[in-house]
Amino acid sequence: MSPDLLLLIAKATLDTLRMVAIAGLVGSLIGLPIGIFLATSGRGELFPAPNLNRAVGLVVNATRSTPFIILVVAIIPLTRLITGTSIGTKAAIVPLTIATIPFFARLVEAAIRDIDKGLIEAARAMGATPMQIVFKVLLAEARPALTLALTMTIVSLIGYSAMVGAVGGGGLGDLGIRYGYQRFMPDVMLVVVVVLIVLVQLVQSAGDRLARRFDKRNRKT
Amino acid sequence: MTLPRSEISAGDASVVFDAVSKRFAASGGNAAFTALNNVSLTVARGSITGIIGRSGAGKSTLIRLVNGLEKPSGGKVFVDGVDVGELDEAGLRDLRRSVGMIFQHFNLLSSRTVFGNVALPLEIAGMDRRAIERRVRPLLDLVGLADKHGRYPAELSGGQKQRIGIARALATEPKLLLSDEATSALDPETTQSILELLRRINAELGLTVLLITHEMEVVKAVTSDVAVIDKGEIVERGHTFDVFTHSKHETTRALLSGLAGSKLPEAVGRGLKPAAAIGDRAVVRLTFFGAAAERPLISQLIQSVGAEVNIIAGTIDEIGGKPYGSLVVAYGADAETSGKAERFFSENGLVTEVLGYVA
CATH class of the missing domain: 3.30.70.260 (ACT domain)
Known part of the structure; x- marks a missing residue:
């Protein structure tokens, strides 16, 4: 393989990492409070607001059920507003972030709903404020599950990032399509796929390891 | 004979239930039902008072009225003379910080060590780290688990977990301890050791203990006073000895008949x-x-x-x-x-x- 091609692959890898890192960071930072809200705002819960809960749930579902490739083109005006352009890696970060928010929010919601209600009651009985319950009980207890949720989100993002080639997003997926498929260069395709597999493996095993370290529930006596 | 205890003057009372009712509205597939019906009861300061009843009798609801985890539909609950129903959210939080509570399933945070669990109510109350340290150590000594301070709950036995629950409940130096079936998940031997600890705390710290249980053994072992609750109503109450020896209500007798030595061949x-x-x-x-x-x-x-x-x-x-x-x-x-x-x-x-x- 020519040095030029290797350079292309290296650049595409960096583009993918950049898109995934920024969209993952921004998306999960926004998704986390939304997920917490979804898990705690039902009737009789910490921040009861059942109507807003339903409304947010609806928006989250709508975003999640829109195929990603359609989301990418549908929000081009928004993308242009934020980044000043609708093509390129920078532009691709916007739809990736938008897709990450509801995905991560639902995972956060599930992680928090999984926490024993008895712990919330115990904290209330200690005189904790709802915010103290969120930070000292819910987020602390959900940390292993949240770590796995973030891992799953990043892995999905790596997959989604391959689709933003459709708007000139760059990255590994884009490279694989343009060189590997359209220019009949199966070796490029192979390298792209291998790099993606390695990336996903690295992320997954790092996440698993971290989650295990946070999880104090299955210790032996 | 069983004496009505309502004539205890307010100054001696830790908790007073005054004609308390609790109705749960119908929701989903559940019909509305009355959990408590016109319950009046006084918990004397410094006593260990037991409330015994079968499951579904309303005792869990009753104990949760004390620290405002549940709100009565009618009547009033007083803790140290303060009407719980009159408190706003901030007032309720202050009250809860002065009332300890322990639970059947311990409700310890799995992510925190033994030390961290006992420290939690103090962090919530906004105490600084060094003061927390000074407060937690003697509590772990008191419950006999000083050597476990760096362990996680998953590494402890049920009895040890409940001891941590007790230390945590005592951290804010409450005057009243609520015990919600605290020994129901424990084996008989561990139950006795936890009850012994409660008795010691009651004697040494002068703490009032209000406990609910479905086990007569628990009532017999530690309480000075008892109320029997059935279908949301108090059917019998008085000094534990009197209630045991002069039980009048059929529910009391049914609960008593489960005791060892009371069974007929x-x-x-x-x-x-x-x-x-x-x-x-x-x-x-x-x-x-x-x-x-x-x-x-x-x-x-x-x-x-x-x-x-x-x-x-x-x-x-x-x-x-x-x-x-x-x-x-x-x-x-x-x-x-x-x-x-x-x-x-x-x-x-x-x-x-x-x-x-x-x-």
Whole structure:
């Protein structure tokens, strides 16, 4: 393989990492409070607001059920507003972030709903404020599950990032399509796929390891 | 006899339930139901008061009214003279910081060490780290788990977890401890050691303990006062000893019959009939305590009845440090024998309960 091609692959890898890192960071930072809200705002819960809960749930579902490739083109005006352009890696970060928010929010919601209600009651009985319950009980207890949720989100993002080639997003997926498929260069395709597999493996095993370290529930006596 | 305890003056009361009711509205597939109906009860300061009832009797709801985890639909709850219903959210949080609570399933944070769990209520109260350190160490000593301070709950046994729960509940130096079936998930031996700890805390710290349970053994072992709750109503209450020895309500008797030594031999229990036929024998439970426990009752009974008396079951036990005996005997159910026996019982101040008749 020519040095030029290797350079292309290296650049595409960096583009993918950049898109995934920024969209993952921004998306999960926004998704986390939304997920917490979804898990705690039902009737009789910490921040009861059942109507807003339903409304947010609806928006989250709508975003999640829109195929990603359609989301990418549908929000081009928004993308242009934020980044000043609708093509390129920078532009691709916007739809990736938008897709990450509801995905991560639902995972956060599930992680928090999984926490024993008895712990919330115990904290209330200690005189904790709802915010103290969120930070000292819910987020602390959900940390292993949240770590796995973030891992799953990043892995999905790596997959989604391959689709933003459709708007000139760059990255590994884009490279694989343009060189590997359209220019009949199966070796490029192979390298792209291998790099993606390695990336996903690295992320997954790092996440698993971290989650295990946070999880104090299955210790032996 | 059971004395109504409502005449205790407010100054001696830790908790007062004043005609409290709690109704849950219908929701989803559940019909509306009344969990508590016009409950009045006083918990004396410094006492260990038990509320016993079957599951679904309303005792969990009752104990949650004390720290405002549930709100009454009617009536009032006072804690140290403060009307819980009048408190706003901030007032409720202050109240909760002065009332400790322990739970059946311990409710410890799995992500925190033993030390961290006991420190949690102090962090919530905004105490600084060094003060927390000073407060937590002696508490871990008190519950006998100082060497486990860096362990996680998953590494502890059930009894140890409940000790941590108790240390956590005591961290804010409350005057009142609420115990929600705290020993129900523990084996009998561990139950006894946890109850012993509660008794020590009550004696050494002067802490009032209000506990709910469905186990008479728990009530018998630690409480000075007890209320029996059934279908949302208090059916019997008083000093534990009096309630045990003079139980009047059928629910109390049913709960008492589960105690070791109170059970009839199965063969006798099966043959028991509600009414006597000619030639039958009456089966009677005698409860005796105080002076009666020291007299040769059985030989006197046989002399005065003038007929044979069978002993079917018997036990000597202790409630709140007072010895009492329970004896099940059988004698002829004919009018003459029964009359003599009843006269003997009333002359000697024995509490009797006719359980039935056997052929």
